[in-house]
Amino acid sequence: MMTPYAPANSEQKWQAAWDKAGVFTAQHDPSKPKYYVLEMFPYPSGRIHMGHVRNYTMGDVVARYKMSCGFSVLHPMGWDAFGMPAENAAMERGGHPKDWTYGNIADMRGQMKPLGLSIDWSREFATCDPEYYGQQQAMFLDMLEAGLVYRKNAVVNWDPIDMTVLANEQVIDGRGWRSGALVQRKELTQWFFKISDYAGELLSALDDLKDWPEKVRLMQANWIGQSRGLQFAFGTINAPAGFDRIECYTTRPDTLMGASFVGISPDHPIAKALEQTDPDMAAFIAECRKGGTTEEAIETGEKLGRDTGLRVRHPLDEAWELPVYIANFILMDYGTGAIFGCPAHDARDFEFATKYDLPIHAVFCPEGDETADADLPLAQEFVPLKSEKVRYIRGYAGDTVQTGEQAIAAAITFCEANGIGRGVTNYRLRDWGLSRQRYWGCPIPVVHCAACGVVPERKENLPIRLPDDVTFDKPGNPLDRHPTWRDTTCPKCGAAARRETDTMDTFVDSSWYYARFTAPHATTPTDPAETDYWMNVDQYIGGIEHAILHLLYSRFFARAMHKTGHLPAKAVEPFKALFTQGMVTHEIYKTTDGNGRPVYHLPEDIDRDAGVVRATGEKLEIIPSAKMSKSKKNVVDPMNIIASFGADTARFFVMSDSPPERDVEWTAAGADATSKFLTRVWRIASEIADGAGGAGGAEDQALMRATHKAVDEVTRSIDGFAFNKAVAAIYGLSNTLAKSQAANPAKRAAMQIMAQLMAPMVPHLAEDIWAALGGAGFVVQAGWPKADPALLMQDEVTLPIQINGKKRAEITVPRDMPASEVEKIVLADEAVIKALAGGQPKKLIVVPGRIVNVVI
């Protein structure tokens, strides 16, 4: 009997049944190949959104598919649970960050479970669990011992709203990545990870990440920013004591003969020395510091400089003296904090030289510029190195060099041979500052002792737990003003000492969670037997917004974990394949109020067809496809979709139409259509279960061909992360099945295969169909169908006939007909005869099984 399709009941039923059977509990089974699929774990905001649904459904499709293919699959879920929002909530609403966070986790887990994801919930953890962050503290101590963490005084990015330090990666356009506040420069003593030690390796290893998006690899390569150049020194003439030389770094040593000044950073040791004795310099340096990284300074980009009065000698010409300027655009932490200025061939130096009236010596001119001579006059204009080819004119390496690259290499060789500096490789990447002046994070497990200095905690004292009795009535770090938590004894000498009150950047938490999932309850950070079996993550899925931050930190952290014995060598690249998915978008419905301010309307409050607000009849402006945002009211709550259509509809919709790496627009019409399709499939299946079928015969064979073609297409599509094409193939098969006059047994067989093909995407419906057709066990455990190559071959093929590249006719011939036979048939074709008009073709191309082209 046909029963109506009722997702609400059946989805819950199957979820309970899978749970009871432990279908998704990951098994460490050495007899099977393993597959580890991971989606970037969520921050427990309290509500899941459509982006989560899309992200986790993609992972689920892969996980279920691999499971069906015979892999032992690990598909875990956890919570990236430390961070500012919990503290903000405590400040705004009272309560404790811990209660807020764990409450949100419970809520979100409750919203995720109805999606029917194939997650091994027994491995769940939150990064704010002491069992997790205690292990993180243990690793921190190991890394400290291994020299991978250190403490230094540095100018850092200070976020005045979040009242904490930010890493360079966390400053976007001069603003804090979370608060949006203009970042200030502040000098503080902070903890750093030595990620710069790995700059070269993190860069070169990108080449091997073949299954990562090219875009992400490029972004990381640019961020690491490798450059090759010359480090050399200018001898000083009248510098303060102790400063005999000024070390410079340049990527353009070929322009050394175009020098007209030396510039140093306001933070350079010489600048600091001058600051002590020269009030004018001190004032100028103070002005530079004030600017720094503020947005205004970046936007106006004004180059400020001041002549120090110091003079240096050019390394290639003792008699040549150059002035030394302090300049606001020179960064102390790149290269040596000092540069030589070549205004003729560097746009920034040109601007600076023009402003301060410094000479501009050209060193070369573009190829073909015959006005230039071996002794170039002072240039009036900036000469950009647009062409690779230049006439290399002035300098020490002769005038034979043809390209800029060769000139640079020759200059380095020349300088090294003459004892002027050495070729060095520099990186833009700087060490990762991990100290945060916040409560809700992993405490840094060290102690400050008056006698012994900074002392690591003893491992047996871990975890250093966050105290529960904290207040958020004042800004700043509650740990810092806690009456007793800070008080401890020195692990070394036993005297009274103070705990470190900074906590770790939350990006530390997410830099190793993938490894912890392999042994979430181990009493050490990782378990070698488990990491050896499960690592690496075979498929990682998440948003492109983590292309640099999280993904670069994780690549570093895996290396640091390997060095400290927490990961095997094979796991230094933790994510074998990466997929970055697009967003779920939605139209925005906007009207304008009396004061010209925008008013946004929820999708359920408007009439899309009439284009008006339902309640008031106001005319709507419809803004197409934008990121879902609460303030724009274009948010669709997955819980509402599940309530009205079921999880399978939500899952199938987000897999349909758009390729997964691109944005997909959620529409009410699309959700309706998806739901109708699933209902239709259920109806077709029910009819087959009830015995529906036609006469069979040749129809049976045709149906099996269509089915195996679909198996082939769906398999290749899922393998290639083209879920939209897998969905299209399933639509195609359902159309064929609905119209087929095959006999019932053939239809039944085809429908069973279709249930298997649909199972990764719509697992509940697939189980219903499987059960209705009398399949044994769960469809999720029924294996993956294999396309029969014999059925994919057609006995006859239709060949299009092109005349001069345009299709004019087609013929149907046996698949293996020899080309000579095909030619005869083609030449006898009416359209060909007409086109030839009695003549002979110039050429006749037969591509067997594909196409024929007649060239006239």
Added chain:
RNA sequence: GCGGGCGUGGCGAAAUGGUAGACGCAGCAGGUUUAGGUCCUGCCGCCGCAAGGCGUGGGGGUUCAAGUCCCUUCGCCCGCACCA
């Protein structure tokens, strides 16, 4: 400024150098239905009554054959950006 990506019907999109537009949405016509919805059948790139012609942002090239490869140009999007 540097680096990268993308431009295909009304819309989301397919297309190992080999029949452009699979599949879906929207739309149109018909059937079922008291009606609406559901469901079923068919049509659906553009121009054209048709025959036919034209079509993958524009221009050029390679090729028997180009959405696909090369050059050039326009437009949009993303990342980085005082890095010496």
